[in-house]
Amino acid sequence: MAAAGSPAPDNIGGGPSSGSRPSLTPGSAAGAKGGPDMMATVDLLEQVSGSTALSYLDRFKAPKWLFRTVACLVLGGQVMARIFKGKIHLRNTRDQLVLVGPKSLGVALLTAGFVGMVFTIQFVREFAKLGLTRSVGGVLALALARELTPVVTSIILAGRVGSAFAAELGTMQASSCHEVVSEQVDSLRVLATDPVDYLVTPRVLASMLAGPILNVLCFCMGIGASVLLADLVYNVPANVILDSARRALTGYDVITSMIKAWAFSTAISVISCAWGFTTSGGAKGVGESTTSAVVISLVTIFVLDFVLSYAFFQGQGDALKQLR
Numbered sequence: 001m002a003a004a005g006s007p008a009p010d011n012i013g014g015g016p017s018s019g020s021r022p023s024l025t026p027g028s029a030a031g032a033k034g035g036p037d038m039m040a041t042v043d044l045l046e047q048v049s050g051s052t053a054l055s056y057l058d059r060f061k062a063p064k065w066l067f068r069t070v071a072c073l074v075l076g077g078q079v080m081a082r083i084f085k086g087k088i089h090l091r092n093t094r095d096q097l098v099l100v101g102p103k104s105l106g107v108a109l110l111t112a113g114f115v116g117m118v119f120t121i122q123f124v125r126e127f128a129k130l131g132l133t134r135s136v137g138g139v140l141a142l143a144l145a146r147e148l149t150p151v152v153t154s155i156i157l158a159g160r161v162g163s164a165f166a167a168e169l170g171t172m173q174a175s176s177c178h179e180v181v182s183e184q185v186d187s188l189r190v191l192a193t194d195p196v197d198y199l200v201t202p203r204v205l206a207s208m209l210a211g212p213i214l215n216v217l218c219f220c221m222g223i224g225a226s227v228l229l230a231d232l233v234y235n236v237p238a239n240v241i242l243d244s245a246r247r248a249l250t251g252y253d254v255i256t257s258m259i260k261a262w263a264f265s266t267a268i269s270v271i272s273c274a275w276g277f278t279t280s281g282g283a284k285g286v287g288e289s290t291t292s293a294v295v296i297s298l299v300t301i302f303v304l305d306f307v308l309s310y311a312f313f314q315g316q317g318d319a320l321k322q323l324r
Contacts, residue, residue, distance in 0.1 A: 072274035078196050079204045079270065092202035100161050100265075101210040108156045108214050109221045115152055116222030117229045119143060124234045137241035138248025140226050145249060145257045146313065149219040151305055154264035157211065158297040162272040165203050166293035169276025170286040200277075204269040211265025212258045219257070256312045263304055268297045 082088070119140060127136050223245060230236040275293035279285050 068274070068278055071278055072271055075196075075200065075274045075277070076204075076270040079201050082197055082201050083205060087197050087201070088205060089197050089202050092198060093205050096202045096206035097210060099164065100157065100206045101213065104157060104160055104210070105214065105217065107160065108153055108218050111152055111156055112149060112218035112221045113225035115148055116140070116144060116225040119148070120226040120229045120234075124230055124236060128234070128236075133236055134240055134244055136230065136236060137227075137244030140241070141223060141245035141249045142253065144219055144222045144226075145253045147305070147309070149222060150215055150257055150260035150264060151301060153211070153215050153218045153261060154268065154301045155298065157207070157214070157265055158268050158294055158301065161207065162268045162297045163290050163294050165269060165272035166276040166279075166290045167286060169199065169273055170279035170289045172276075200273045203273055204266065207265040207269035208262060212261045215257060215261035256308070259312075260305065260308050263308065264301050267300045267304060271297050271300060 120136075123136050123139055124133075127133055127139070223242075227238045227241045230241050231238045272293045275289045275296070279289040281288070
């Protein structure tokens with residue numbers, strides 16, 4: 001908790017400069033009319049901004065991007081600590097799981113299906129000319145499991161779920177900068193409601209659980225669409241594609257695909273929540289924070305994809321030998 005009279009940190013939302021970030025002192029925080037969500041938002045901003053690392057950065061006027069990055073790491077650490085301790089708000093987690101899972105499933109499956117068909121078009125003709133039709137299924141399965149499905153699924157989550165998280169929390173924060181809520185925050189503490197438990201942990205945990213499940217479903221959709229197109233358009237029997245995929249794909253590929261999906265979805269949720277809570281500048285600031293959260297999430301996905309691919313597959317290269 002920032003002490004009363006401490007200097008208010010600069011805008012770390014990366015958005016339009018409004019002169020300063022909202023004051024974090026109990027008497028100047030805001031948003032009583034928004035209910036427990038609004039009060040928890042203010043209290044959480046005080047917690048994150050009151051950390052030693054962020055106080056040090058604020059004292060030396062660190063760049064906004066650095067302040068925001070450290071805020072993201074601090075918030076992520078707080079969330080992981082609460083998950084390991086079992087401090088989980090079950091009702092909120094269930095609600096967020098519905099948003100991340102079932103409500104994102106349709107667009108994710110549709111995208112995965114078309115991605116599978118596009119790569120089938122690229123591979124089947126070329127492999128047929130080389131007399132390697134029996135290898136098409138294995139190549140498609142490896143490409144989908146190792147790279148395409150985790151990345152495409154995470155891009156969908158970043159655009160749909162990440163933007164929603166950043167916009168929701170950003171709206172709470174941006175609208176909580178003008179009214180005194182010290183009594184409401186005190187009441188929230190008396191009720192033993194931890195703002196990290198109440199607002200952030202459910203979103204992160206829901207993403208961690210739903211991401212790998214969506215990844216598996218999208219992989220099945222991609223393979224199914226590939227088999228359908230290869231059979232109907234290119235006269236490659238479905239059993240040939242599926243047998244090739246079965247021989248090429250290993251348990252290691254499935255596990256690494258799940259790890260990638262878990263890492264990507266976790267990063268998306270933490271970044272989006274942190275960006276939302278560091279919003280300032282009203283409605284314009286909310287829009288900027290939402291856009292910035294999605295962009296940073298996408299960049300993080302590709303960086304993590306490179307790191308994990310290098311770690312998992314640097315020594316690989318024998319998978320297609322099984323198809324000869």
